[in-house]
């Protein structure tokens with residue numbers, strides 16, 4: 001079968017290795033028309049390799065890739081990158097130093113006649129807010145402006161798919177937030193399907209319509225950001241979206257009893273060992289002389305405070321717990337507090353190595 005009747009990108013059961021080392025294992029995912037999908041995961045989990053396979057820079061050992069319904073990799077086919085009509089935006093988005101801004105954007109439009117080329121380049125420069133710099137040289141631009149020109153250059157030929165690999169990691173934090181916001185806006189207005197690699201969960205949550213969380217070459221969960229955050233499939237996905245408290249417990253009567261309360265353990269077997277994962281932002285405190293916890297350290301971080309607690313519940317081993325509170329609340333060190341945990345921010349999974 002050389003076609004699949006749907007637009008966008010389809011990666012179908014793709015595996016790849018480098019010199020016998022499996023780096024991508026049975027990855028399947030779809031980027032729908034105009035959709036932005038992020039591949040999120042730790043360093044070395046196979047994100048960039050998956051992106052390179054979509055680009056045609058690697059031919060996968062197994063599986064197939066379809067672009068706008070056409071087979072581009074697999075079953076003996078390999079369409080090279082230059083014939084896939086994909087646009088790239090990487091961290092080192094180097095513009096051509098010997099061409100001005102307009103020349104850079106016109107570069108990929110050589111199939112158009114000169115007036116059409118200019119018209120398209122100017123239109124896309126307008127889209128990224130860089131019209132006033134059409135005659136400037138790359139070295140005269142700030143990092144953020146260079147990034148906008150690089151985006152314009154990639155979008156100018158109307159690519160079928162945009163591939164972004166950590167495109168903002170070379171920018172400092174303040175600029176990064178702004179460029180990210182602008183880039184998202186431009187991609188969404190242009191309606192192009194986009195696959196983006198990032199290791200930054202906040203960036204993925206901000207940019208993505210859907211996120212594919214990868215671990216050791218596999219997609220472990222794929223879904224909308226809110227879904228992954230509120231219904232993580234396992235402890236790895238839960239801890240991908242920020243620091244997390246982990247308490248050990250054992251299932252009794254369909255629930256686990258911990259120093260900070262009782263949590264339902266659906267799907268786990270009686271007396272099975274479990275890990276209870278609690279997001280720091282799910283822990284709230286009220287001062288109470290007879291509270292079960294004591295504040296060890298309180299860090300005021302501006303918008304939020306991070307509080308280290310020791311929980312001492314009768315008959316249970318003391319536990320160390322982190323709570324993240326609104327920045328207006330920063331309890332004194334040594335204070336005694338009572339804890340409440342939002343059940344929507346607590347997840348019970350089988351302990352490592354125990355199926356469930």
Ligand SMILES: Nc1ncnc2c1ncn2[C@@H]1O[C@H](COP(=O)(O)OP(=O)(O)OP(=O)(O)O)[C@@H](O)[C@H]1O
Nearest residue numbers: 018019023041042043044045046047048049050199
């Ligand atoms: N050309 C190559 N030859 C051999 N091994 C490679 C090659 N490219 C990547 N690898 C290895 O494959 C694994 C997956 O790399 P990949 O770059 O896809 O991961 P990643 O999730 O994008 O991580 P990072 O964010 O660090 O780039 C890593 O162990 C990496 O060292």
